[in-house]
Amino acid sequence: MRRIKLDLGARSYEILIERGLRARLGGAIAKVWSPRRVLLLTDTHIAPLHLQQASASLTAAGFDVTEMIVPFGEGSKSLAELERVYDVMANAHMTRSAGVVALGGGVCGDLAGFAAATYMRGVAFIQVPTSLTAQVDSSVGGKTAINLGSAKNTVGSFYQPDLVLIDPDYLATLSDRYLTEGYAEVLKMATLTDPALCWRMLSGVNRADDIRRVSPELIDFAIHYKASVVAADEHDLGLRQLLNFGHTLGHAIELLAHGALAHGEAVSVGMVQLTRITEARGLTEPGTADQIAERLQAVGLPIDSPLLHDADLLPQILMDKKMRSNQLNLVVLKHIGSPEIVPLKRDEVADFLNLQEA
Structure with missing residues (x-):
C-alpha cells in the first residue's frame, strides 16, 4: 500500500493507494471514523457497478448507511441537487456526528464535499474516487463546489476530507x-x-x-x-x-x-x-x-x-x-x-x- 500524507497541521490526512482496497473499504474507514450514520453518495453510472459492495463493506464495519444516487454528469453540481442531498441527510436524522462518503468521480466528490462542509456547519467527509481524474486530482486538496448557472465551481469551500481511499482497480470499469x-x-x-x-x-x-x-x-x-x-x-x-x-x-x-x-x-x-x-x-x-x-x-x-x-x-x-x-x-x-x-x-x-x- 502507498501512503501519502497531506500535511495541514490539525487537518492533515492520508491518501491510501492500493489495488483491491475497495473490498476493504469499511475496515479502512473504521480506522479513522467511529461507527456513525453515513451518507454514501454516488451517481447513476457508478451505482450499478460499485455501490452494493461499498455499502455492504461500510455496514459490515458498523456504519449506518444511507445511500443516495445522483444523475451522472456535471449537471448534478447544482443548487437543486445540493438541496436534495440536504433533504436526504435531514430525513435520515443525520446530526453533526454523521459522515459523508463520496463514491465516484469529481462531480460526486465536489457535491458531496460541499454538502458535508455546509450541512449543520460541517460534518466529516471521506473521498473514494473512482475515476482517474478524481484519483489524480480532484479528490485531494479540499476544493468542493457546485456550479451556479453557467459559471463553473462558483459556490464552494475549502473543506478537507478525513481520508482519501484510492483503488486503481476501479479504473477497470471506466x-x-x-x-x-x-x-x-x-x-x-x-x-x-x-x-x-x-x-x-x-x-x-x-x-x-x-x-x-x-x-x-x-x-x-x-x-x-x-x-x-x-x-x-x-x-x-x-x-x-x-x-x-x-x-x-x-x-x-x-x-x-x-x-x-x-x-x-x-x-x-x-x-x-x-x-x-x-x-x-x-x-x-x-x-x-x-x-x-x-x-x-x-x-x-x-x-x-x-x-x-x-x-x-x-x-x-x-x-x-x-x-x-x-x-x-x-x-x-x-x-x-x-x-x-x-x-x-x-x-x-x-x-x-x-x-x-x-
Whole structure:
C-alpha cells in the first residue's frame, strides 16, 4: 500500500493507494471514523457497478448507511441537487456526528464535499474516487463546489476530507474515453515539474491500456506533487494557482460544450492552445506545445476545438472564479518544468488570447 500524507497541521490526512482496497473499504474507514450514520453518495453510472459492495463493506464495519444516487454528469453540481442531498441527510436524522462518503468521480466528490462542509456547519467527509481524474486530482486538496448557472465551481469551500481511499482497480470499469481524460491532468502536473521526469514517466503511455497498467505509478506521482503544492498553499493564494495550467481556456470551452467535452478533454485543448499562444508571444520555448500535443494525442485526447472561436468564449473566461480584483492570473510555461503566472488586467485578456470582444 502507498501512503501519502497531506500535511495541514490539525487537518492533515492520508491518501491510501492500493489495488483491491475497495473490498476493504469499511475496515479502512473504521480506522479513522467511529461507527456513525453515513451518507454514501454516488451517481447513476457508478451505482450499478460499485455501490452494493461499498455499502455492504461500510455496514459490515458498523456504519449506518444511507445511500443516495445522483444523475451522472456535471449537471448534478447544482443548487437543486445540493438541496436534495440536504433533504436526504435531514430525513435520515443525520446530526453533526454523521459522515459523508463520496463514491465516484469529481462531480460526486465536489457535491458531496460541499454538502458535508455546509450541512449543520460541517460534518466529516471521506473521498473514494473512482475515476482517474478524481484519483489524480480532484479528490485531494479540499476544493468542493457546485456550479451556479453557467459559471463553473462558483459556490464552494475549502473543506478537507478525513481520508482519501484510492483503488486503481476501479479504473477497470471506466471507459477508455473517461480514463484518458484523467490522463490530461496527470500530464498537466508532469509539465509543471522536472522535464526529464515528465517525459520518462509518460513516454511509454500510448493508449488507454497503458494508462491502466501503470495507473498506480501515475496516481502516486500526481498525488505526491499535488499534496506538496496544497500543503504549501491550501487556499489557492499563490503556488497552488499553478495547477490551473490549461484551465482558463479549458473551463470555458467545457461549459460551452454543454457536456460534449469531458473536463480532461477541455483541459487538454486548453494546455496546447494556450501554449501555442505563449510561444507566438515569445514567452514559451518554441516546440513546447508540440511536445505536449504529441503526448496527449498518443492516447487520443483532443488538442483543438471549434469552441475556441465561439463568441461566448471571452465572456465565459471573464466570469471564471480565477478572475481576482479585475485581474486574471494566467498560468503559462516558460518551458517544460518551468511554469509562471502572467497577470492580465481584464481589458488585456482578449488581446492576449487572440479573442474577439463581443
